[in-house]
Amino acid sequence: MSAKRIAKDALLTAVALILFTVENLFPPLLAFAPGAKIGLSNAAVLITLIIIGVPDAFAVLTLKCVLGALVTGNMFSLAYSLPSSLTSLCVQTALYKTLFPKISLMAVSLSGATVFNIVQLFVASLIAHANMLPLLPLMLIASAAAGLLIGAAVFFTVRLLPSAVIETANEKEKQKEEVTSQ
DSSP, X not given: XXXXXXXXXXXXXXXXXXXXXXXXXXXOSSTTSTTOOOOTHHHHHHHHHHHTOHHHHHHHHXXXXXXXXXXXXXXXXXXXXXXHHHHHHXXXXXXXXXXXXXXXXXXXXXXXXXXXXXXXXXXXXXHHTSOOGGGHHHHHHHHHHHHHHHHHHHHHHHHHSOHHHHHHHHHHHHHHHHHHHO
């Protein structure tokens, strides 16, 4: 891994952590769901997936979750955030790699937000030994709004990035595909 790539990962991790920290300064969006946030930091993870690649996106995501839990002093939040985030990113990665540009970045983000909330409610049900799934319809409405907003932010951010940044990421993907196909 090159120093330039590590620097990009570190920068995007820092952006994700800053967005996570700032967002935690505000009260939850939904009164019945403590911790319900719009997920601004997920924009940095999705941007990492697009401009750098899959392993880097998973590294940025994992670091964001762990460092976010340390910054907020709530290590128990990892039980909720890490499985939900990893599953969400798996879905986003699969959609982005197989269906983009047939589907938009907003659809990729919306799918990730939806999966995140489903997994998080499932984990909360297991931890609390209570059925939290009746909250699912309201959480899906919230995830639709959040997913579309984050998807639009990612779309415009990537669109405004210098083309050299995007081309470099796409060239590396093509090189990997050529090596594996030989």
